[in-house]
Amino acid sequence: MTRILVIAISVLLFYLEPIFGLFSPIELNTDFYVLVPRFLIIYLIFVAVYYDRKRAMLYGLFFGLLYDVFFIDIIGLYSFIYPLMCLVASFTVKYIHQHLLVSTILTLLLVAGVELLLFLFYTSIGIKTMTFTYFYQHNLIPTMIANAVFLLMFGWAFKYILLNRFNQKALLLQK
Amino acid sequence: MPQFFSNKRLILLLVGMIFLVALISFSLRDRNHASLPEQVIKDVVGFGQSIFSKPTQYITGVFDNVESLLNTYDENKRLKVRLEDYVALQASVNDLRLENDELRKIVDKEEDLRAYNPIQATVIARNPDQWEEKIIIDKGEIHGIEVNMAVMTAQGLIGKVTLTTPYTSTVELLSTQNPNYRVSAVIAEGKEVFGLIEGYDEKRKELILKRIDSEYEVKKGQKVTTSGLGGIFPKGILIGEVTEVTTDDYGLTKLAYVKPAASFSILDHVIVSKRTITNVDGTDGGNTDADLTEGAGDGS
Numbered sequence: 001m002t003r004i005l006v007i008a009i010s011v012l013l014f015y016l017e018p019i020f021g022l023f024s025p026i027e028l029n030t031d032f033y034v035l036v037p038r039f040l041i042i043y044l045i046f047v048a049v050y051y052d053r054k055r056a057m058l059y060g061l062f063f064g065l066l067y068d069v070f071f072i073d074i075i076g077l078y079s080f081i082y083p084l085m086c087l088v089a090s091f092t093v094k095y096i097h098q099h100l101l102v103s104t105i106l107t108l109l110l111v112a113g114v115e116l117l118l119f120l121f122y123t124s125i126g127i128k129t130m131t132f133t134y135f136y137q138h139n140l141i142p143t144m145i146a147n148a149v150f151l152l153m154f155g156w157a158f159k160y161i162l163l164n165r166f167n168q169k170a171l172l173l174q175k
Numbered sequence: 176m177p178q179f180f181s182n183k184r185l186i187l188l189l190v191g192m193i194f195l196v197a198l199i200s201f202s203l204r205d206r207n208h209a210s211l212p213e214q215v216i217k218d219v220v221g222f223g224q225s226i227f228s229k230p231t232q233y234i235t236g237v238f239d240n241v242e243s244l245l246n247t248y249d250e251n252k253r254l255k256v257r258l259e260d261y262v263a264l265q266a267s268v269n270d271l272r273l274e275n276d277e278l279r280k281i282v283d284k285e286e287d288l289r290a291y292n293p294i295q296a297t298v299i300a301r302n303p304d305q306w307e308e309k310i311i312i313d314k315g316e317i318h319g320i321e322v323n324m325a326v327m328t329a330q331g332l333i334g335k336v337t338l339t340t341p342y343t344s345t346v347e348l349l350s351t352q353n354p355n356y357r358v359s360a361v362i363a364e365g366k367e368v369f370g371l372i373e374g375y376d377e378k379r380k381e382l383i384l385k386r387i388d389s390e391y392e393v394k395k396g397q398k399v400t401t402s403g404l405g406g407i408f409p410k411g412i413l414i415g416e417v418t419e420v421t422t423d424d425y426g427l428t429k430l431a432y433v434k435p436a437a438s439f440s441i442l443d444h445v446i447v448s449k450r451t452i453t454n455v456d457g458t459d460g461g462n463t464d465a466d467l468t469e470g471a472g473d474g475s
Contacts, residue, residue, distance in 0.1 A: 015227040018300035018311075022228075025305070025440055032380065032440075034305050069213050070220040071302045071309070073206045073338065073345075076198035122306045125203065128352055130377070 331436030359405030
């Protein structure tokens with residue numbers, strides 16, 4: 001049951017991202033702010049931290065590839081960034097405590113890393129011309145706030161489910 | 176981390192990097208055609224996406240309905256004032272349309288740049304990372320959609336189809352920064368003034384209408400529509416309203432900022448227009464595209 005749940009949540013989040021994307025950009029005082037939903041990578045980082053690094057990277061590769069093909073038509077962008085972030089997360093977590101608060105902060109930092117990498121990529125290949133301050137004010141900060149809200153709402157649930165699954169697997173291995 | 180950089184892993188990493196760069200450059204080169212595996216993935220993911228997005232649209236529709244219900248009284252008052260004008264306008268439109276048809280029959284001219292077959296479509300996703308202005312709709316080649324068709328909402332033009340698969344298609348919005356994205360436009364008030372929609376001002380959130388002959392006068396508030404002379408878009412789709420007129424960088428032609436009539440932010444139902452007259456690969460499409468991309472490649 002929990003085994004299917006781990007995959008089902010990632011599929012659900014993959015499909016929910018573009019739907020939340022439809023509400024963005026939002027207009028505040030004639031300025032537009034872009035909120036990018038990064039639910040899937042948040043979840044995958046949690047998978048890497050609490051459950052299994054290899055599995056997280058595999059999911060990252062798979063969903064990253066789907067994301068590349070379906071949305072942006074540049075193959076290799078997300079399918080590289082997603083597993084990379086999972087790898088970084090699992091290496092960092094070896095040196096720090098696995099507390100929920102710590103992993104929340106780590107996840108937010110990595111999401112900011114994803115945004116930054118994408119900013120560098122898109123500006124360097126010339127699809128988008130944007131200054132860093134504009135990106136910082138209109139993309140990065142609103143995105144971080146939106147994803148922090150999501151993380152605070154669901155982070156504990158992810159941790160609960162994944163640890164449950166981890167313990168289940170450990171028990172199976174003991175037998 | 177000595178164990179991380181063992182020889183085997185290092186080689187694997189390097190090979191992976193090379194493969195990645197090759198893959199990215201390969202897919203960047205030819206982004207307007209989807210290969211067979213890409214099409215299959217797009218259709219499968221698109222099917223799942225439409226299952227998720229239809230209920231969401233229903234829910235947001237309910238919220239919209241409640242909101243418009245709250246505004247009903249004010250709106251009704253305003254509409255009543257305009258209703259009388261509307262009847263008169265409708266009568267004259269009917270009259271003109273009839274006359275137009277008759278005149279067309281007399282001169283034996285069947286084709287019309289304005290005529291198009293509308294295809295209704297639902298937006299199933301917006302590119303969630305929003306670095307590129309793209310939406311994905313739930314109609315594809317099977318429903319008769321082809322690359323470069325104009326896409327609009329009830330308010331006005333929003334973009335054109337850039338990629339099709341059997342069951343989905345990708346639409347690039349007018350608010351893109353793609354330098355090869357052009358729409359042949361006209362300001363038809365009194366005299367017809369032609370220009371090209373080229374580019375989008377990110378800060379002002381307005382389109383830029385370039386290459387207007389400086390002999391003609393363009394005023395603030397004039398309506399800009401598609402001209403139908405670009406070879407792909409039908410004539411007479413509203414694009415927006417002129418907000419400011421200046422001269423271009425070289426002072427040879429005029430340049431106008433156009434506030435788009437349609438909102439690009441929340442889109443759900445769109446109309447794809449299939450022009451009935453023959454399509455020509457003109458300024459709207461890719462005819463001049465080839466040499467322009469070469470120039471852009473040198474520049475960047």
